[in-house]
Amino acid sequence: MNFLMACLQSVLNFFSKIFFGCTHSRVTRPFTIAEETYEVCLDCGKQIFYSAQEMRPLTPWEIRRMKAARAGELKVVPINSAVPRLVPGGQKPNIAA
Numbered sequence: 001m002n003f004l005m006a007c008l009q010s011v012l013n014f015f016s017k018i019f020f021g022c023t024h025s026r027v028t029r030p031f032t033i034a035e036e037t038y039e040v041c042l043d044c045g046k047q048i049f050y051s052a053q054e055m056r057p058l059t060p061w062e063i064r065r066m067k068a069a070r071a072g073e074l075k076v077v078p079i080n081s082a083v084p085r086l087v088p089g090g091q092k093p094n095i096a097a
């Protein structure tokens with residue numbers, strides 16, 4: 001009976017991986033190589049990019065932003081120095097009331 005249940009379980013696992021893909025449940029510890037931090041799935045080998053500062057996997061949006069910044073398509077600047085000021089400091093705009 002146990003052998004039959006083990007066979008049934010392996011068949012179900014086989015079809016669930018075909019239809020739903022890998023769940024990346026078994027991963028390595030995060031490590032950094034060439035300034036990229038990621039985990040690797042032990043079942044399928046996928047690299048899962050990881051934030052070393054926030055200790056969590058990166059979202060797809062953050063991965064796109066990181067790759068664009070590396071390719072030079074996106075220039076990342078601190079937000080305080082990048083925001084242009086409409087009115088110079090200390091000068092009030094001329095508004096007719």
Ligand SMILES: [Zn+2]
Binds near residue numbers: 022024041042
């Ligand atoms: Zn996986």
